[in-house]
Amino acid sequence: MVQENRIVENFLEMVKIPSPSKNERAIGDYLINVLKELGLEVTEDSAGEINGGNCGNIIGVLRAKGKKKYLFSAHMDTVVPCEKINPIIEGGIIKTDGTSVLGGDDKGGIAAIIEMLKVIKEKKIEHPEIVVVFSMGEEIGLLGSKSFEIEKYSIDYGFILDSSGKPGRIITKAPSAARGKLTILGKPAHAGISPESGINALTVAAHAITKIKLGRVDIETTSNIGVVSGGQATNIVMPTVELDYEARSLSNEKLNSLLEETFEIFERVCNEFGATFENKVNVEYPGFALDENEKVVEIVKKACERINLKSETVSSGGGSDTNIYNSKGIPSVNLAVGMTKVHTLEEYIEIKDLVDLSKMLLEIIKG
Numbered sequence: 001m002v003q004e005n006r007i008v009e010n011f012l013e014m015v016k017i018p019s020p021s022k023n024e025r026a027i028g029d030y031l032i033n034v035l036k037e038l039g040l041e042v043t044e045d046s047a048g049e050i051n052g053g054n055c056g057n058i059i060g061v062l063r064a065k066g067k068k069k070y071l072f073s074a075h076m077d078t079v080v081p082c083e084k085i086n087p088i089i090e091g092g093i094i095k096t097d098g099t100s101v102l103g104g105d106d107k108g109g110i111a112a113i114i115e116m117l118k119v120i121k122e123k124k125i126e127h128p129e130i131v132v133v134f135s136m137g138e139e140i141g142l143l144g145s146k147s148f149e150i151e152k153y154s155i156d157y158g159f160i161l162d163s164s165g166k167p168g169r170i171i172t173k174a175p176s177a178a179r180g181k182l183t184i185l186g187k188p189a190h191a192g193i194s195p196e197s198g199i200n201a202l203t204v205a206a207h208a209i210t211k212i213k214l215g216r217v218d219i220e221t222t223s224n225i226g227v228v229s230g231g232q233a234t235n236i237v238m239p240t241v242e243l244d245y246e247a248r249s250l251s252n253e254k255l256n257s258l259l260e261e262t263f264e265i266f267e268r269v270c271n272e273f274g275a276t277f278e279n280k281v282n283v284e285y286p287g288f289a290l291d292e293n294e295k296v297v298e299i300v301k302k303a304c305e306r307i308n309l310k311s312e313t314v315s316s317g318g319g320s321d322t323n324i325y326n327s328k329g330i331p332s333v334n335l336a337v338g339m340t341k342v343h344t345l346e347e348y349i350e351i352k353d354l355v356d357l358s359k360m361l362l363e364i365i366k367g
């Protein structure tokens with residue numbers, strides 16, 4: 001069935017192919033070949049052109065007439081540094097030599113999907129219709145999944161492999177998030193000669209900031225100003241201040257009402273001081289919250305049970321392609337891959353987790 005050596009070999013081969021966001025061509029070509037060899041109908045969509053990258057989403061379909069349609073997805077791009085990755089195996093763990101990320105985020109997910117497909121082919125295992133999507137540009141704003149025309153495939157359930165933690169961890173909730181700049185335009189003036197003819201943008205911002213909600217707004221909602229920039233010299237009344245703002249909530253409604261309230265306060269305070277408010281905050285991705293007894297969650301829990309893997313449902317603090325697929329109406333969960341310390345030079349993955357994950361996928365297709 002699942003072959004540890006084969007998974008490891010495939011994983012090592014893939015992590016050695018650099019694939020920074022919008023530059024996934026090499027790994028994309030590699031995956032097109034692999035999927036074709038495994039007998040899938042392979043296409044590449046126009047996500048690359050749409051988003052200014054050199055590779056689209058790679059889509060493979062393994063037909064099964066009259067059966068349910070399952071989406072299995074992982075992203076091809078990795079964060080930097082990833083120009084040269086030298087993976088090292090040590091004590092059942094695959095890590096880097098400390099000069100790059102490993103790229104287990106998300107090539108661990110890709111490796112498990114490929115192993116599942118290999119076992120299906122070898123053992124002629126009965127399966128639902130399987131749609132595999134290897135997405136581009138996930139790390140820089142979920143670009144591939146946003147562009148992917150999922151409605152063409154009438155998917156029943158989505159299984160996205162892109163979470164840290166041990167296999168068995170099922171992300172059923174993730175926040176919606178908004179991010180961008182809030183700018184206050186005051187008026188410059190000589191701070192010593194005619195301060196009264198200026199409007200200090202920082203003073204205006206300070207008044208607004210004491211009135212808006214920041215930090216943990218409620219159990220599901222957070223907001224933060226992370227960067228403040230403005231000013232030229234001590235003798236100039238500060239004309240402009242920019243605030244880098246973000247807000248997240250597990251509830252789309254709560255996020256929207258928080259944003260509305262925040263913008264309204266900035267607008268009002270700016271008016272009071274005669275300043276101008278510019279708002280460039282956008283909702284980056286919508287959140288999702290699946291019920292415990294939702295079929296897609298149940299399928300994974302039962303799959304884990306059959307291979308004696310402890311399962312748990314948790315909510316995540318970040319966004320993934322899963323957010324986009326749920327927002328497009330496909331009930332989808334994000335599954336833990338075993339990747340650890342992702343987005344750092346200490347990133348590693350346990351070989352056992354890659355094996356467990358592949359076994360889990362082979363159980364999921366029975367559900």
Ligand SMILES: [Zn+2]
Pocket residue numbers: 075105106138162
């Ligand atoms: Zn990822």
